[in-house]
Every structure is written in structure tokens, then in C-alpha cells.
Amino acid sequence: MTENTISPAPSAAPEKDACRGGNATDAAMPQNKSSAAQGRKKLVEVDHIQVQFGNKRHPFTAVDDVSFAIYQGETFGLVGESGSGKTTIGRSIIRINPISKGEIRFDGRRISGKLSRAEDQQITRDIQMIFQDPMSSLNERAKVGYIVAEGLYAPGHNLTEEERTKRVNQALLDVGLLPEFSSRFPHEFSGGQRQRIGIARALVMNPRFIIADEPISALDVSIRAQVLNLMSRLQKERGLTYLFIAHDLSVVRFICDRIAVIHKGRIVELAESEELFLHPLHPYTRALLSAIPQPDPEVEKHKKLLVYDPSVHDYSVDKPAFHEILPGHFIYANGKEMDEYHSMLHQ
């Protein structure tokens, strides 16, 4: 691994220093040069992780050498096509998929691999997930009250029935539903309301970090806006941190502070949202941006579609690595490509 990666090598950065920007240790960390990230605390650190599926003889590497950090209170976007590994990364942070290499840290503590029981319970509370399809992610046979409360039944909470009901009602109110809905079944609700139930189910645990895996792609245009507004309101009120996984770049631009573009299990470009849209450098990012459908007939008429051809990269001799081309703007490239990207930036 080179020094120019997104996350520092574990040995280079003791976690306790991560909260303070500008000290000697932090100066070595590339991401702290980013203006928005200055002095902010890293909540989640994904450090050179690899995820493999299949058996030992025929392994399939879904995620390869991916590193990034998510700061407290920000919305971090992960964008890529289906099969690129974006969901797998989300699932390995919440520990559904085990990682085969690397390390994931939450609030400075390692959360990948084997954990003690107490740590496990704490992480389960702190990290919650919102799923894509509200039609299939809720238990059809349980009432809304139980669906939302289910996490609170886990050992370690020791709540009385009364306290539990109180928290469920509060969670329902927070997402704009009525406590009376507890006694209803999911099929009685519309798509947007179900997604709110899904969000309430995550909120009831008082999480600090929420992984939203395509939370709005199954919803109608008018409902999308409601759910996006709800998510940003909750973020403001509770200081939540989001990992927002999506394939729709227009939505990601609106809601995310920083975006990582992932292709075939590798992050190819990472930058602040506006920077990424202003100066997309990697050919894959440019292809993705060119394909966004714009709700404007004049723009669509003159749209030029770029197609990404992975064979433009010649990595046979000159090996690629993750470089910081501008403060906070990272790209996966080799030496020759870096020169090209630099000259593109100067134009």
C-alpha cells in the first residue's frame, strides 16, 4: 500500500489523534487537507478492505482494497453500477458480510473480525441500516409496533413494556407517522409510509451512523422528495452520519457532502460532491455523469453520451494507486494518467 491512500495505515495514526486536526500526526493524512474535513472527527474508517465470495478454490473478489473515512455528521455517497460492490461495502460495515483483508473502525475502535459480546451489542445499536425496497424489507406478518420495536427486544436493553412503547411512539412521530399506526400491518401503508417505518425501525435504536442502501430508488418521484427531506431533517436534529448508497448520481449530488465512485469493487474517484461534478477526471466518473437523465429537453437534445472502456487503462507496467490530485480529491491512476489528469485540470 502506498502512503497516498485515503486512510492512513493503522500504525501511522493513533485513533485518539484523529479527532484533532492540524497536529503533527494529522498533517501526514491526506484527507485532512480537505477544507470541509478540517478538524472533523472520523466516525467510520474503512481501511484497505477486501471482500471475497465463493469457496477458497474459486474466490470472487467483490471489493478490493477499498479505503475511505466518513466524518461525523456528514453524508457520504457511494455510487456505482449494479455489481460494483457498493452494497457489499455497506453490508460489511454493518457486519453482514465478513471481510477477508483490512480493517473497519468505528469511532476509533475496530469492529471487523471477532468482538466481545458487549462491543457487539454496542455496535449493533450504533449502526443501523435503511433498506432499498420498503415492500419487501418489512415483516408482512408483524404489526408496525413490533417491527419498529424488534431491535429493542434484543438483550442488553432491559426495557419495560411501557418504556419500549414510549420509544416506538417517539420514533414513529419523528418520521412523521402517528403512534396509532403501531397496531396496523405494513400492507396498509403506501410505499412512502413504509419507507418511513423502515427509517423509524432504524431510529428507535438511537444510532449514530445509518447506512442507507438505495433508500429511494424504489419510490415515486414525489415520495422521493419527502424521504430525502426527512433524512436531512433527522441528520440536522440528531447529528446523524449517513452512508448513502445509490446508483442515481443526481440524488447523490443533492444529499451527499462527499462522493466515492466505485467500479468493479474499487473506488476510482473520491471528492466533495460539487468538486466531483465540476472536475470529473476518471473516465468512468465522466461516463456516469454524462448518462444522468436531465429533466430538461434542451439539455437532453445536446447530450453527449460517454461510454467507459476499461481497456483505456494500461496498468501492465505502470501500476496504479490512489492519488490525491487536489486537496480532498482522490483518484485511482498510474503515473502517466496522473500527468494527463493534471493537464486536464489546468485547462
Place this chain on the structure above:
Amino acid sequence: MPQETSTQEPLLSVRNLQFEFTLRGQVLHALRGISLSVRKGESLAIVGESGSGKSVFVNTLMGLNAPNGHITGGSILYHGQDLTKLKSNEDWLQIRGGKIAMVMQDPMTSLNPLKTIGYQIQEAVELHQGVHGEEAKKRVFDLLREVGISDPERRYHQYPHEFSGGMRQRVVIAIAVACRPEILICDEPTTALDVTIQAQILGILKQMKEKYSLTTIYITHDLGVVANVADSIAVMYAGDFVETGSCNEIFYDPRHPYTWALLSSLPQLGIKGQDLYTIVGTPPNLFYEVHGDAFAARNPHPLKIDFVRRPPMYRITDTHYVRSWLADPRAPKMDPPEHIRMLREKGIALGVAGPEYGTAVPESGEDAGSISSAAPDGRAVSCKKEASHD
């Protein structure tokens, strides 16, 4: 467009079509008297939320609705033949595929997993083009190349599971085109696909339209897709077309509050850090009769008359029609939301802006006098803001 205004005879003409489903003794009014004309070679997009009736409408065109649904009024004229009169499956087989073909939403489920791709395309070729054996096989290879599938000789013998989502959708398009239809209906053709693949599929559909001079009807809720493919747009809400017009007219000079709301709620037009515009409430329950303007309850600034009387279609230009009291000359001047004002300015620069008010088009069974007696004046103040949470 609802009225035949162009000199060209419409290919498909829908008049006051009503469609109902009977469900557990209750009647659901899925289509509430809609009218539309499609010209030959036109590309029409029908936009609306789920449940607005857009799929019911195109299924009616192909006789594919569930058996508990019935046409209760109106007509669909296609080459002088009234499709609403077709009853038996045999009659419909003359229309389906050969005249009107369809590309479904989900390429994962619209192909037979047990038959090879080649078999499934060749089936359509043999049935509709009347060629068999080697000649048919050759045409399948040509079709596969046309939709951008390389190495057709190998692909011919493969099964759907060996294809990716985008490739499968290409196969579905090849099957639809193999029928040599006159009208191609695309029901959410790209919602299950990635953005890059989506752009490619839309490109292929446009190529096919040119090559086989197809008339295409798109159904979608993605306004970005609409801007790319449509010549004209029909906005559907609660089983009714609330606004129809050319692509530029709908995007740069929208008139119906629902169209305003749809365009304003797009994240592409949102400003970061601010809340997106949202449409409050839910669409009306179509099990009950809708009084007045169906959108009134969700409209932030409804008129009093919106709750009383269903507005007639107002003609803005020859191609632009809107079902809203706001288009009546006596209605108070209503400022559209900020985003729409920006779009309008662009529209004025492009020269697509129509006159401020339209003229009412009397519908069958309604005399013009009764419209003029119902004057839209005064705003209703009762806007239920409390009901904003769904």
C-alpha cells in the same frame, strides 16, 4: 393530444375512455374519461405516480387488463376499428404483437427462463414475418446485431440467465421489434437498469423507432427519461390526463399545479441544504367518486371551485391542453413556484410560451353554458397543512 388539431389523421384516438375494476363488491374508477390522440411516428410519454392509471391505460390498448376490469364507456379508434368492442382472445391476437407490441418493465421476468434467447426471438419472427428455418435464424442474428448484442451466433444458443439486465432488455426489444408492430409501448423500460445502461437502451429504442418508423408510447415516472425521448407528454393523475402538450410545452410552460409539483420535487433542480419541494398528502382514493379537481386536496393554493366542480379541458395552444381552473380567463392570476418561473423564463427565450389563459373545450355530455356559469373566483384558504405527513 385530446383534440384532432393537426392536419394529420391520428393513428390512435382515445375518446372519453372509462375503465373500472370491481374489487370485493367495490368499484374502483381506474380511468375517469380520458381522451388522447397519437399521431403516426410520434413519441408520446405518459408520466404519473404509481397508481395513477398509466399501466391500466396501456393494458387497455392491448386488452391485457385483469378479468375484473371493464371498459364502461368511451372508445379507442385504431385504423377505424374500435378496440373497446373486441371481446374474444382471438380478436385481440390480431392486434397484440403484430400491430401493438410492448416492452415490459422488468427484463428479468418477461423472458422465459427455460428457452434459449434465439428460440424466443425466432418464435416472434416466424409468427409475424412468415419466414421459417434458416431464413428466420438469419433474421434473428440481424436483430441481435441491431440491438447491440455482439457475437449473435453464440448468443443465439444462450439462456436468459446468461445475460445481464441491460442485455436482457435488448433481447426483449428485439422480440418486440421482430413482430413488426406499428405501435411500440414501453412500460417503464429502464427503471430496473443502471444509468449508463439506461442511456444505451433509450438510444436503441430511438434507433428502432427511426428504422422501423414506429409510433412509441413510453410510460415512466422519470422526467429525465421523458425529456430525452418524448415528442409529446401526457401527465396523468388519479386516472385522468391533467395536462397534455409537446415536450417543450410541458417542461418550459407547465400549467397544471400537479405538473408544477412534479417538476419542483426533482432532486436535479433542488438546491443543496434546502428542503426539496414535496407534494403533501396522498392521491385520492379511486374507490370513491372524485369531486372537483382531483389534485385540489394536495394543491397548496387551491381555488374554491376546485373542490366543487371538475374542471374542463382548456386549450392553451393547438397542442397544449390542461385540465385546471387556473387556465380559465376568470381565474385569479397564480404565481407558480420558483422553479417553474425559472423554467418559464427559459421557455419564453425558446419561444414555447403560450397565451396566459386557455379556452374551455366542452366535453361530450356537457354544454358550454354550464362551464361559464361555474366561475372560478377567489382562492380557498383552507389548505390542510397539518395533513402533510402522508
